[in-house]
Amino acid sequence: xxxxxxxxxxxxxFSGILLTSFIIxxxxxxxxxxxxxxxxxxxxxxxxxxxxxxxxxxxMLQSCLKSGFTREEQLSAYKLLIQSYLFEDKLSRADSTMMxxxxxxxxxxxxxxxxxxxxxLYNTFRVRPVIQLSVHxxxxxxxxxxxxxxxxxxxxxxxTYTSKAxxxxxxxEAKYELTGKLELNVEAGFSQIKFTNTEGMPGLEDxxxxxxxxxxxxxxxxxxxxxxxxFKTFGRFTLYGRLGAxxxxxxxxxxxxxxxxxxxxxxxxxxxxxxxxxxxSRIALDVFTQAGAxxxxxxxGGYIVAELRTxxxxxxxxxxxxxxxxxxxxxxASFYMYADDDFHVNTSNFTVGYTQIFYKPSKRK
Amino acid sequence: xxxxxxxxxxxxLLLSCxxxxxxxxxxxxxxxxxxxxIGYSISKSEGGYFITGQLTQVKRDITAxxxxxxxxxxxxxxxxxxxxxxxxxxxxxxxGKLPGSGTRVITMADGTAVAAGFVIDTVTSxxxxxxxxxxxxxxxxSEKIFKSDGNQYSTDIIKTDExxxxxxxxxxxxxxxxxATGNAAGKKxxxxxxxDNSFGSISQIPAVGFIGNEEGAAIKQELTxxxxxxxxxxxSDRPSEQAGNNIFLFRVNEDxxxxxxxIVGGTLNETAADFEVLNDxxxxxxxxxTEGGADQRGYIWKIxxxxxxxxxxxxxxxxxxxxxxETSFSINAMCRYKTNSFLLAxxxxxxxxxxxxxxxxxxxxxxxxGHKKIAGGTxxxxxxxxxxxxxxxxxxxxxNSYENNSMITFMxxxx
Numbered sequence: 001x002x003x004x005x006x007x008x009x010x011x012x013x014f015s016g017i018l019l020t021s022f023i024i025x026x027x028x029x030x031x032x033x034x035x036x037x038x039x040x041x042x043x044x045x046x047x048x049x050x051x052x053x054x055x056x057x058x059x060m061l062q063s064c065l066k067s068g069f070t071r072e073e074q075l076s077a078y079k080l081l082i083q084s085y086l087f088e089d090k091l092s093r094a095d096s097t098m099m100x101x102x103x104x105x106x107x108x109x110x111x112x113x114x115x116x117x118x119x120x121l122y123n124t125f126r127v128r129p130v131i132q133l134s135v136h137x138x139x140x141x142x143x144x145x146x147x148x149x150x151x152x153x154x155x156x157x158x159x160t161y162t163s164k165a166x167x168x169x170x171x172x173e174a175k176y177e178l179t180g181k182l183e184l185n186v187e188a189g190f191s192q193i194k195f196t197n198t199e200g201m202p203g204l205e206d207x208x209x210x211x212x213x214x215x216x217x218x219x220x221x222x223x224x225x226x227x228x229x230x231f232k233t234f235g236r237f238t239l240y241g242r243l244g245a246x247x248x249x250x251x252x253x254x255x256x257x258x259x260x261x262x263x264x265x266x267x268x269x270x271x272x273x274x275x276x277x278x279x280x281s282r283i284a285l286d287v288f289t290q291a292g293a294x295x296x297x298x299x300x301g302g303y304i305v306a307e308l309r310t311x312x313x314x315x316x317x318x319x320x321x322x323x324x325x326x327x328x329x330x331x332x333a334s335f336y337m338y339a340d341d342d343f344h345v346n347t348s349n350f351t352v353g354y355t356q357i358f359y360k361p362s363k364r365k
Numbered sequence: 366x367x368x369x370x371x372x373x374x375x376x377x378l379l380l381s382c383x384x385x386x387x388x389x390x391x392x393x394x395x396x397x398x399x400x401x402x403i404g405y406s407i408s409k410s411e412g413g414y415f416i417t418g419q420l421t422q423v424k425r426d427i428t429a430x431x432x433x434x435x436x437x438x439x440x441x442x443x444x445x446x447x448x449x450x451x452x453x454x455x456x457x458x459x460x461g462k463l464p465g466s467g468t469r470v471i472t473m474a475d476g477t478a479v480a481a482g483f484v485i486d487t488v489t490s491x492x493x494x495x496x497x498x499x500x501x502x503x504x505x506x507s508e509k510i511f512k513s514d515g516n517q518y519s520t521d522i523i524k525t526d527e528x529x530x531x532x533x534x535x536x537x538x539x540x541x542x543x544x545a546t547g548n549a550a551g552k553k554x555x556x557x558x559x560x561d562n563s564f565g566s567i568s569q570i571p572a573v574g575f576i577g578n579e580e581g582a583a584i585k586q587e588l589t590x591x592x593x594x595x596x597x598x599x600x601s602d603r604p605s606e607q608a609g610n611n612i613f614l615f616r617v618n619e620d621x622x623x624x625x626x627x628i629v630g631g632t633l634n635e636t637a638a639d640f641e642v643l644n645d646x647x648x649x650x651x652x653x654x655t656e657g658g659a660d661q662r663g664y665i666w667k668i669x670x671x672x673x674x675x676x677x678x679x680x681x682x683x684x685x686x687x688x689x690x691e692t693s694f695s696i697n698a699m700c701r702y703k704t705n706s707f708l709l710a711x712x713x714x715x716x717x718x719x720x721x722x723x724x725x726x727x728x729x730x731x732x733x734x735g736h737k738k739i740a741g742g743t744x745x746x747x748x749x750x751x752x753x754x755x756x757x758x759x760x761x762x763x764x765n766s767y768e769n770n771s772m773i774t775f776m777x778x779x780x
Contacts, residue, residue, distance in 0.1 A: 156447060207423075261770075335767065
C-alpha cells in the first residue's frame with residue numbers, strides 16, 4: 001500500500017524563528033534608538049537653554065514632541081519649549097504651545113519647581129471639563145409593587161413573586177458639569193428585568209392540585225435625566241448622590257410558563273409550551289424616578305465608578321383585552337390557568353463603570 | 366419655553382397611558398380539582414352568580430413519593446360567586462356520598478336558588494332526580510332525591526306560581542309500545558314533575574315521547590299561559606323521512622296536561638339546545654350534523670305560535686361572514702341579549718382544537734357583525750350555558766379540558 005509522507009525540512013522551523021526574532025529585534029532597536037535619541041535631545045535642549053542658546057531649543061525638541069518622548073520627558077519638553085518662546089518674546093508661539101500642552105495634559109497641576117514664567121503663562125489659561133462620558137455595567141434586581149391580584153382561579157391560591165439578582169444592566173451616560181459639585185446627566189441604558197410568579201391552585205377541601213410558574217423577561221431602554229451631587233471627597237475618592245426621572249421603552253417581553261400538578265397519577269400532567277410573547281399585554285412606555293448613590297475613584301483622565309441605584313416605575317405594566325393579545329391571554333388562562341396581576345416594575349441595580357473626562361483648555365479673557 | 370417642555374412632557378405621558386378598558390377583556394375563572402369538573406348552568410344572583418355542574422371529589426393519599434390520587438367521585442357541584450367570578454365561601458358538593466351532577470340552577474326572587482340534577486343510587490347504579498335549595502350565600506339549605514324506578518334525571522327547572530315545573534328524562538318502560546306510543550325499557554322519554562315550593566310532588570305528568578329516545582332541552586313559560594317544552598327525539602327508526610334526531614316540541618297546560626306534540630326537521634340530524642318564547646312564536650337553537658363531527662353546524666328555527674304551521678324560517682347560522690369556508694360548531698345554550706337579539710353558545714371546532722363559542726344573532730337568526738367570541742387555548746373548551754345582564758355583559762359557563770383534567774370555566778366579557 002503506497003504511503004504518502006511529507007518530509008519536513010530540518011531547518012524550516014528554525015528559519016521561521018530566526019526571521020521573527022530578527023524582525024522583533026530590529027523594531028526594538030529602532031524604537032530604543034529613537035527613544036534614546038529623544039532623551040538625548042531633551043538633555044541637549046536643556047543644556048542649550050541653560051547656555052542661553054534658547055533659539056535652538058525648539059528645533060531640538062519639535063520632532064520628538066510628536067513621538068519619541070516618555071510622558072515625563074514630554075512634560076519637561078513642553079515646559080522647556082514654552083519657556084524658550086517666552087525668553088524669546090515669542091508670545092503667540094508660547095500661547096499655542098501652552099494650548100497644545102494643556103490639550104495633552106489637561107489635568108496638569110503646577111509644581112513648586114515650575115519656572116515663574118511658565119506659571120504666569122499657565123495662569124492665563126483655563127481648563128474646564130466639557131463633557132464626561134461614562135459606561136456603566138452591572139446587574140438589576142427587579143421588584144414589583146402595586147400588585148393587584150387577578151387570579152384565574154375562582155378561589156385565589158398562594159402567589160409568590162420572586163426575582164433573581166443577575167439581570168444585565170448597562171448604560172452610556174453623558175455628564176455636564178453645572179457647578180463644581182453638581183452635574184446634569186443624560187443616560188441611555190439597557191435594562192433586563194426578570195421575575196417569577198408562582199401560584200398555587202386550590203382545589204376542593206383546601207387541597208392544592210397544582211402550581212403554575214410564570215417567568216417573565218422584559219428588555220427595555222431607559223432614558224433617565226438625572227442630577228448628581230458630590231457630597232464628600234477624601235483623597236481620590238468622592239461620594240455622590242443621584243436623583244432623576246425618565247422614560248423606559250419596552251423592547252420586548254416574553255414569558256415561559258408551566259403548570260405542574262401537585263399529585264402523582266390521576267391524569268395530572270405537566271403543562272409546558274413554547275415561549276409566549278407578552279408585548280401586546282404590556283405598556284410600551286413607562287416613566288420612572290431614580291435615586292442612587294455611588295463612589296468614584298479619580299484616575300488620570302477620568303474616574304472608576306461604583307453605584308447603587310433604585311428606579312421606581314409609575315405605571316401599571318399590564319394592558320388587558322387587546323385583540324392582538326387575545327390568543328396568548330387565552331392560552332395563559334385556558335392551558336396554564338394563569339392571568340396577569342396588575343403591577344409596577346421597579347429595579348435596584350449595582351454597576352461599576354468608567355468615566356472619561358473631556359477637557360477644553362482656553363485662554364482666559 | 367418652559368411651557369413648551371411641560372406640554373411635551375404631558376403629551377408623552379398621555380400617549381404612554383394606553384387604554385385599559387375592560388369592555389373587550391375576557392375574564393376567566395376556573396373551579397375544580399384533579400379529574401373532571403364541568404359547569405352546566407349559571408344563573409344571575411344578587412352581586413354575582415350561582416353555578417352548578419359536576420365537581421369531582423378526589424381522595425388523596427400522602428405517601429413518601431408524593432400525593433397520590435387514590436379515588437374520585439363525581440358529584441353535583443354548587444358555586445356561589447361575586448360578579449367577577451370569585452368564589453364566595455367554598456366550592457360545595459351536594460348529595461352526600463352519592464355521585465351525581467347539577468344540570469340547571471335558577472335564582473328565586475328572594476335571592477335564594479334552586480339547583481336540579483341527579484344523583485346515582487350506589488346500589489342500583491341508576492339515576493334519580495335531585496333538587497337542592499340554596500340560601501342567598503350559596504349554602505345548601507335542603508336537598509331532595511326523587512327515588513324512582515329506572516334512570517331519571519333533570520335537564521331544566523322553572524319557577525311557577527304553585528312551585529316548580531321540572532323537566533327531566535325517564536327510561537322506564539311505558540305501555541303500549543308501538544311506533545307512535547309508549548316506550549321500550551331503557552329508551553328515554555321526557556318527564557315532567559309539578560312540585561310545590563317545598564319540592565313536594567303535586568303530580569307526575571305522564572311521560573311524553575315515542576318509541577326511540579326523547580330528551581327535553583328546555584321548558585319555558587308561554588306569554589299566554591301554560592308552558593312550552595322543546596327537546597330532541599330520536600327517529601332513527603324512520604331513516605328515509607327523519608333520519609336520526611329531530612326537534613320535538615309540545616305544550617303543557619296550566620293543569621299539567623300535555624298537548625300538541627310536534628316534530629320538526631328532516632334528515633339533517635337535528636338536536637335542540639334551547640329556545641326563547643317570542644310574541645309571535647318560538648326561536649329554537651340547536652345543532653345539525655353528526656355529534657362531534659366536522660359536519661356539525663349551529664341551526665336555528667323560527668316556529669310560529671301555531672306550532673303546526675311551517676317554520677317561518679330555518680337554516681344554518683353563518684358564523685364565517687367573511688369567508689366561504691364553513692367551520693364546525695355546535696350550540697348548547699341560548700338566552701336573550703339586549704332588546705331584540707339572542708346569545709347562542711357552544712363549541713367551535715371539534716376534537717383537540719375545539720374552543721368556547723359565544724355569538725349574538727338577531728331575531729332572524731343572523732349573526733350580528735363583531736358579535737362572535739371564540740376563546741380558549743391548548744386543550745378543549747366548551748360552553749354549556751350562557752346568560753347576559755342589563756349591562757350587556759355576557760356570562761358563560763362550561764368546561765376547559767386537557768388530558769384527564771377539566772375545570773369548570775366561568776367566562777365574562779362584553780362584545
